[in-house]
Amino acid sequence: MKISKMMILFLCSALGSCTLAGLDAQESWDFTPHVADAHTFKSTWQFMNDRNKPGQDSVFNFMLQAIAYAGIDSSEYTKQGRTYFLLHRDAVLRIDKKKVTIDCYWGKYLVPDRDSTGKIIPGKFRAAKSWDEYPKQFVKNTLLYLMADGEHTFGNIGPENDTIYALLPPGVDSLNPKSMMTLRLTNDRASTIKINDFLNSVTVTNVRTAGILNTNGPAHVVDRVVSYGVKP
Structure with missing residues (x-):
């Protein structure tokens, strides 16, 4: 009589242990759920x-x-x-493809660009490089x-x-x-x-x-x- 793999698995489950193709059936174990504690215990x-x-x-x-x-x-x-x-x-500075993105603060709120002497270039703006801008x-x-x-x-x-x-x-x-x-x-x-x-x-x-x-x-x-x- 031929016994299908499905029947072997059923018998293994019923008997509690078995070997199929050299592999032991997984034993049952109790799972205790754990929820990570969100408390940091600090300000x-x-x-x-x-x-x-x-x-x-x-x-x-x-x-x-x-x-x-x-x-x-x-x-x-x-x-x-x-x-x-x-x-x-x-959130402050995010760079994608070597460019500051417009969804970070320094990319959304542009500051006036300046020339090499520090003078503002009229009508030209760029992403900020620090908050003090x-x-x-x-x-x-x-x-x-x-x-x-x-x-x-x-x-x-x-x-x-x-x-x-x-x-x-x-x-x-x-x-x-x-x-x-x-x-x-x-x-x-x-x-x-x-x-x-x-x-x-x-x-x-x-x-x-x-x-x-x-x-x-x-x-x-x-x-x-x-x-x-x-x-x-």
Whole structure:
């Protein structure tokens, strides 16, 4: 009588062990699911600095440079009950095919080009090479828009847009006089947090790493520009 491979596999399963073509059947084992702990047990300020190791890990190097240049006190990143949007280095400077992309800050917000003597060349602009090519207030406003009161993360962000208000004072940005930002969670397996994803939004930003639970509030890392604007 011929016995099919399917029958052998069935018998192996029933008997608990068997060998087929020289290979032992896999034994059963108990699987214990494990969910990574999103808590860092450190403040947002410490978290950024711990990820700023030149030559090793400098994810937040450009953001820390911006904070220092704008004169924002580091205590703003230790205050309780806030949500922080942190700039990955790619959000500040990203190069593709030897060109600075227009979806990073230094590529989107161009600065006047200058000749060899330092004089501005009329009508000519280029990507920035450092934060100090911008007015300090511009950089400060950029950073203030990336902080909001209240803790906004996976536990309270749903598939419908939730409107929050940044620490940028109202009226500073003429395109966003209320200093608004919208957050929503994609209704799929990726569960991506999307920033300013509304009808006719000029810029929609996908959060790169979301739900980092620092001791003073959640943080979300972005690797593209975050801005608010409505298409005409």
